[in-house]
Amino acid sequence: MLKRIKNLLKDNLNIIAILLTISIAILSLMKVGKQPIQINGLDKIEHAIAYFVLTFAWLLALRKSKINAKLIVLCCFLYGIIIEALQVTTTSYRLGEILDVVANTTGILIAYICYLSFFKKNEAI
Template structure:
C-alpha cells in the first residue's frame, strides 16, 4: 500500500515540513548557530524547499492520476499550487506569528524554486531520458 502512494506521502510530508518550519518560532529555543554567516541563506532555503515541493508535487499528481492528466497540465497545476501556497504561508507568518516576517523576497524565492522543480521534472521526463510520463 505504501509503495502505491510513495510520492503522494513524500509530497504531503514535505508540505507539513514546510508549514511547520515556516510557522514555528525558533527564537525560544537555544540554537547555537555559530559564526557561519551565509548571505541570503534563508532565500536559498526557500528556493530549495519549493524546488522539492514542485518536483514531488508533480510526481504525486502523476501517481494519483496514473499519468493521464498530462505533463503540461500537471506542471501548470503544481506551479500555481506552489505559488498560492507560498503566498499563503507568508500571509500566515504575517498574521499568526510575532517573530516571523512576511517578505516578497521569500515569495520570489519560492516561485523560482517551484519553477526549478518543474523544470527538473521536464528534464527527467524529456525525450532524452527513458522515463515516460504515462504509466
Template structure:
C-alpha cells in the same frame, strides 16, 4: 523498496502530506539557530531549495499516482500553481499569525524561483519521466 512502491499512490500520498505539514511547520514555527550564521542570502537559498523539493514531490504525486492518472503537462501546471500559492499563503500567515517571523516578498520570489527551476528541469527530462511512469505501471 521497488520502483513500483516508491512511485505508488500510497507512498506518494504520504510523502506529499508529510512534506506539506513539514513545510507548514517550518514556515510558521520559531526557528532557533544555535550558531550565528551571517551568509548574505542564505535564507533565500533555503527557500529556493525547499520549494524546489516541495514542487518536485507534488509533481511526482500528481504525475505518478495511478489513481490520479494526470498527464505530464497537467501535473506540472497543478503542482507549480499549488506550490506558488502555498508559498504566498505561508508568507501571509507569517504576518498574521506570528510575531517572531517576518513576511517578505523576497521569500515569495525565492519560493517561486525554486518552483520555476523545477519546471524547467522536468521539461528537459520530460521523455525520461514519461518512460519512468510507463515502467512503474
C-alpha cells in the same frame, strides 16, 4: 534492490508530498532561535530548495493523474504566498518577505523545468 526502492517510492509519493507540505508549513511558522552562523542570503537558498523539493514531489506524485502540471505549479506558488501571509498575520516572531516569495518561485520554476526536461526525454518512465 533498486527496483524495490523505486516501487516503494512510487507507492508512497502522495504521502511523501503531503508530509513535505506539512513540514514546510511547520518550519515556516515555528519560532527559530538565533542562528550561530549568519550568512547573507542563505535563507533565500533554503526557500528555493524547499520549494524545489515540494514542487518536484507533487509533480511526481500526480504525474499519472489528470491534473495538469501547470496547476500543480500554480498551487505550490499560492501555497508559498499563503505561508508568507500566515507568517505576518499569525506570528509575532516571523516576517513575510517578498524576496522569500521570489526565492520560492525560483525553486518552483526550476523544479518544473527539470520535471519537463526529464519526462519529455523519458516518456516511458
